[in-house]
Amino acid sequence: MPASNYRVFDGHNDTLLNLHLAERGGGRSFFIESEKGHIDLPRARRGGLAGGFFAIFVPPVDEYSSSAPPDDPNAPSVAPPVPALDPAYAKDFTNDLITLLGNIEEQADGQVRLVRNIQELGRCLARDVLAMILHFEGAEAIHPDLSVLEHFYDRGLRSLGLVWSRPNAYGHGVPFAFPASPDSGPGLTDAGFEIVQECNHLGILVDLAHLNERGFWDVAAVTDAPVVVTHGAAHRLSPCSRNLTDQQLDAIGESGGVVGLNFHVGFLRPDGLRDPDTPLRVMIDHIDYMVDRIGIDHVALGSDFDGATMSQYLGDVAGLPKLIGELQQAGYDDVALRKLTLENWLRVLGDTWR
Numbered sequence: 093m094p095a096s097n098y099r100v101f102d103g104h105n106d107t108l109l110n111l112h113l114a115e116r117g118g119g120r121s122f123f124i125e126s127e128k129g130h131i132d133l134p135r136a137r138r139g140g141l142a143g144g145f146f147a148i149f150v151p152p153v154d155e156y157s158s159s160a161p162p163d164d165p166n167a168p169s170v171a172p173p174v175p176a177l178d179p180a181y182a183k184d185f186t187n188d189l190i191t192l193l194g195n196i197e198e199q200a201d202g203q204v205r206l207v208r209n210i211q212e213l214g215r216c217l218a219r220d221v222l223a224m225i226l227h228f229e230g231a232e233a234i235h236p237d238l239s240v241l242e243h244f245y246d247r248g249l250r251s252l253g254l255v256w257s258r259p260n261a262y263g264h265g266v267p268f269a270f271p272a273s274p275d276s277g278p279g280l281t282d283a284g285f286e287i288v289q290e291c292n293h294l295g296i297l298v299d300l301a302h303l304n305e306r307g308f309w310d311v312a313a314v315t316d317a318p319v320v321v322t323h324g325a326a327h328r329l330s331p332c333s334r335n336l337t338d339q340q341l342d343a344i345g346e347s348g349g350v351v352g353l354n355f356h357v358g359f360l361r362p363d364g365l366r367d368p369d370t371p372l373r374v375m376i377d378h379i380d381y382m383v384d385r386i387g388i389d390h391v392a393l394g395s396d397f398d399g400a401t402m403s404q405y406l407g408d409v410a411g412l413p414k415l416i417g418e419l420q421q422a423g424y425d426d427v428a429l430r431k432l433t434l435e436n437w438l439r440v441l442g443d444t445w446r
């Protein structure tokens with residue numbers, strides 16, 4: 093099959109925040125092709141994007157006026173620790189971004205849909221409707237008594253990252269550092285263990301991206317769902333604190349879970365530099381490594397579009413066929429490519445959602 097015919101389901105983007113910040117600056121529209129950012133509907137169509145996890149990330153209050161991408165690690169230097177967020181501000185900001193997502197769905201004339209279960213996702217794929225999964229990158233908006241978790245579930249929340257790279261009531265995000273271990277501090281709080289169980293109960297996917305290593309092992313020990321990292325890469329190839337050790341990769345594979353490859357060049361390059369002049373081969377190296385280690389059923393894509401620095405040879409979402417072409421040249425056959433681009437995410441979501 094030609095590379096441009098593959099349909100891609102993607103584990104992570106920061107498009108909602110990017111659009112929200114652009115709106116304030118006079119912006120870009122999701123429906124009009126732009127040279128800014130990485131995802132809009134015309135480019136998503138061209139790149140074969142079938143859907144993905146659309147993250148809500150709440151930036152620190154003092155950075156809210158800037159458009160600094162959330163995964164911007166200033167690699168290879170050590171970024172200063174990011175302080176905790178005010179939960180009330182996080183909740184308001186999160187509700188605003190969910191409303192933005194709802195507005196996109198409303199204006200899309202049936203071309204975009206927020207999906208809440210695996211049947212809806214299947215219908216979107218069958219009808220070529222772009223499927224959006226509502227994901228929180230950090231649980232600050234959810235009060236530790238968990239009273240608002242159901243409110244957000246009702247608004248469509250189906251995937252929750254407990255932390256971004258900062259501490260909160262549930263756990264400790266791993267600060268950006270290179271080279272550095274992901275083992276950077278204590279594990280989950282009591283509230284962290286409780287929210288994992290409540291997510292299991294509701295059928296919300298728990299995302300372990302950005303969690304420090306002890307937190308990762310705490311979630312892996314208590315969750316009854318597959319272990320998932322929506323956007324990550326191999327620490328063995330690029331020793332960034334955000335990347336996954338071999339043992340973490342093994343745990344993902346053994347649980348029936350999946351890791352989505354983060355496209356951020358600073359997490360892929362062996363030198364940790366955030367240099368767009370990075371060949372696609374570096375992405376293939378991480379996929380090869382993870383597939384060799386844990387198997388083709390447990391590796392997928394998690395681009396971090398609109399939140400990270402892409403290889404200039406990929407560019408944006410419209411460049412996905414270039415990555416697939418490179419994978420074909422590296423020897424991935426049709427069965428393997430379907431798993432990498434779409435089927436592994438569908439399996440894990442089917443196993444996790446109620």
Ligand SMILES: [Zn+2]
Nearest residue numbers: 163229302323
């Ligand atoms: Zn991220």
